[in-house]
Amino acid sequence: MQTVIDDMHRNDWAQVHSIYGAGLATGLAAFMTSPPKWESWNADHLEFGRFVARGAGDSILGFAALSPVPDT
Numbered sequence: 001m002q003t004v005i006d007d008m009h010r011n012d013w014a015q016v017h018s019i020y021g022a023g024l025a026t027g028l029a030a031f032m033t034s035p036p037k038w039e040s041w042n043a044d045h046l047e048f049g050r051f052v053a054r055g056a057g058d059s060i061l062g063f064a065a066l067s068p069v070p071d072t
Helices: 010-025 038-044
Strands: 004-007 050-054 060-065
Touching: 010 038, 010 050, 010 060
Parallel strands: none
Antiparallel strands: 004 050, 050 060
């Protein structure tokens, strides 16, 4: 199986949301208990630096996204 790193698109959100939720369910990934809705997630992340790892059949195996942080 070949994995390709690709830009994340809006239509990838359903699979990304599922992966995000699985990570949160472990209780180790973050302080939140469920993944946000698209509108909230989109507003909290930069427009660039959004990537997915695509596997066979266009399935998404993982993702990464940049979010701004304060310079304090």
